[in-house]
Amino acid sequence: MRYAFFDLDHTLLPFDTQTLFCNFVLHRHPWRIVLHAWFVPYALGRAVGVVSTATAKRAFLSYLWGMKRAHLRRLARDFAHDCVDTWIYPEMRAEILRHKHQGRKLVLNTASPDFYAEEIAAVLDFDHCVATRFHIGNIVPLRPPLVGSNNKREAKIAAMKASVPGVAALTDEQRFHCWAYSDSAADIPLLEFCGNRILVHPSGGLKKHFPQHDVTVVTPRRPYWGKVGDMLSALRQMLGLHGERGPAR
Secondary structure, three states: OOEEEEOOEOOOEOOOHHHHHHHHHHHHOHHHHHHHHHOHHHHHHHHOOOOOHHHHHHHHHHHHOOOEHHHHHHHHHHHHHHHHHHHOOHHHHHHHHHHHHOOOEEEEEEEEEHHHHHHHHHHOOOOEEEEEOEOOOOEOOOOOOEOOOOOOOHHHHHHHHHHOOOOOOOOHHHHHOOEEEEOOHHHHHHHHOOOEEEEEOOOHHHHHHOOHHHOEEEOOOOOOOHHHHHHHHHHHHHOOOOOOOOOOO
C-alpha cells in the first residue's frame, strides 16, 4: 500500500489553522475575544520557555470555554467548508488530486486539534486524519485536556502507526515510495519516514537538514510577505479581524 502524508498548517494552507479557526469563531461570537485574557499569561510563559507547547495550546482554546459540543462541531464543519477549502494552496490541492488519482492513501498528519482537523480531512477527501486529540465533553472546559500527547515530531510517527492501517507494517522499500509534505523542522521525522520529501516554504532549519538533492522545495504564493506578515496575519486572526475566505480563483 502506498501513502502520501501531509502536514496542515503552513503546508496545505498559508496560515496556522488554530488562529484561523479562532478568527472564524470570533466573526460569529465577537464577545469571546475577552476569553483571550486567560491565554495571555501562558503566551508570555511560552515566550520565555517556562510553559510547554502543549500547555499553551490548551490555554489558547480558552476562547471556546462553555460552548456546547454540538455547536463546536457545526462551527468546525462550516470552517472546513467555507474557509479551508478556499485558503488551500492550489498547488497543494493539485498534489492531493494527483496522489488520489495514482492510488495512494492520503493521510493528514497534523498537530492541530482533532475537532476541526477531522472536518478538514473530510472536505479535502483524505483517507485518514491524525491530529492532537482533546477531551471536550458536552461543554468545552476552560483548558481542554489532551488525550495522549501533542501530535508533533516523533509523536506523529507513533500516532499514525497506531491508527492508520498498514503504516506500521511498511518495509523500508515501501516507505521509499511514500510521500511527505511539510514546512517545519518539527516534521523531520515524518519527512525521513518517506523517500519522497516535499518542503513547502521550508524553515531555515528544515532546509539545512536535508541535502538539496534529497528534497523538492515548492513556494506557492502566500497572502502575506515573510515571517512578519505571517505574524501580523495571526494577530488579526486572534482578534477576529482577518478575512474568512481566501481570494476567488
